[in-house]
Amino acid sequence: GESVGLHLPTLSVQEGDNSIINCAYSNSASDYFIWYKQESGKGPQFIIDIRSNMDKRQGQRVTVLLNKTVKHLSLQIAATQPGDSAVYFCAENSGNTGKLIFGQGTTLQVKP
């Protein structure tokens, strides 16, 4: 069945270092992927998205990489800051529906 999973539940990085959060998905028909950030007590907040016809997309300090061959998605955060501390979720969408399938989330801890 469909599933989106994250490899590590917690990632701890030093302030200023780069962070890489990974995500594996199982539905090869998924054609749209999104990363969300969720801070404590808040709803998830959109970070960046990517379509399946792309393998890389860059935003402000964030880059998403998509490897369809191995069904892997990653989020790279450059120069990680304390404000980046949160839970990060990847999500996939298959076809033109509103049903996003979310992974379990990776907690990013930024050490000062």
Add this chain to the structure above:
Amino acid sequence: GAGVSQSPSNKVTEKGKDVELRCDPISGHTALYWYRQSLGQGLEFLIYFQGNSAPDKSGLPSDRFSAERTGGSVSTLTIQRTQQEDSAVYLCASSLDLAGIGSGANVLTFGAGSRLTVL
């Protein structure tokens, strides 16, 4: 409104009682979604509404769960005869358009959620 508004923010109820959770989406957003987030878990899809189309209810865990959306705007998620396993944060989200997926217009904007505790 400027964002997705949910109420109540916290609800404590006794097992067996019914609860209603409300979602006020962003004005003009045609699609509305409900997700459930248990402690330390990801988001579990429950239901979504798109315009006048029949809602996708495929994620509702049991017939105790129902949702409606009146006038294409406000939505209410109702849980009847609540059980302890219903305890979770219920998140509502809205988006502008389902067509042209991946264009950016399909990005979901989430509310802060309604935390439900069933004793």
